[in-house]
Amino acid sequence: MSRRQTKSQTIILHLLQQEQGALSHDGITAKLEKGLDRVTIYRILNRFVEDGLAHRIVADDGRQYFAICPEDCCHDHEAHGHLHFRCVICDRVECVPGEVGYRLPPGYQVNNHNIILSGNCNTCNAK
């Protein structure tokens, strides 16, 4: 069950590290020079999430995005209290620093936060 180090994984890990924000499967494919199999990419991403290396965001377009958050943003890969912003124009998903406050009736146990704001990001808005 112990993981092995492969070129494909390293490449994708670097892609995610270089990106500030989250990448979708498509986004990763687009950035890859060497063509990796669709399935391999999915499996690598799922392994990253399993290992707590990356976290998975399901955006409001129903697709999965993956991100490696900076130290101060990821304390627990299961519960991310920070925000994500998806730009409907450039389709980029960013991790936005910020606190989220909410209150739930008693008895609820939250395992995962998924907070997506969507609209126009500052870059696209400026154009």
Place this chain on the structure above:
Amino acid sequence: MSRRQTKSQTIILHLLQQEQGALSHDGITAKLEKGLDRVTIYRILNRFVEDGLAHRIVADDGRQYFAICPEDCCHDHEAHGHLHFRCVICDRVECVPGEVGYRLPPGYQVNNHNIILSGNCNTCNAK
């Protein structure tokens, strides 16, 4: 372009109104006595959203849920600031009253909020 009243639409509308919370396509199908076509249901739901009658939630399972929120919850069908909670056990999506506070860097324009907390709901937790 004007809408016509049909039995199918009325049935689904009533289902949504009776439900406190959101229903997925599957959830609606399960509650239907008379079998409606899969596509028809999707189209009816999309019309409801278009007309501002219901709103669409994309949950963290990547699926769409539809809900008719109470008066005090829906001021604008494009931007819902309230929370949703998806129970991973009973798979129900609820609209939870509550405020969400966040702060974004300048230049961002938010058109849509999609806030899903997931975990165990109070009913399932009590079991």
Place this chain on the structure above:
DNA sequence: GTAACTGCAAAATATTTGCATCCTT
């Protein structure tokens, strides 16, 4: 050498589109 990783094919899931037919107005 063994078990993990990869790639190809195929399946599973969720949603949309085309088109002929039916039904509301």
Place this chain on the structure above:
DNA sequence: AAGGATGCAAATATTTTGCAGTTAC
């Protein structure tokens, strides 16, 4: 009867599973 709604078939999109071949350790 005009055109919006429905149903069936098929397409699209995204992600997962099975399995044989390859590779890291």
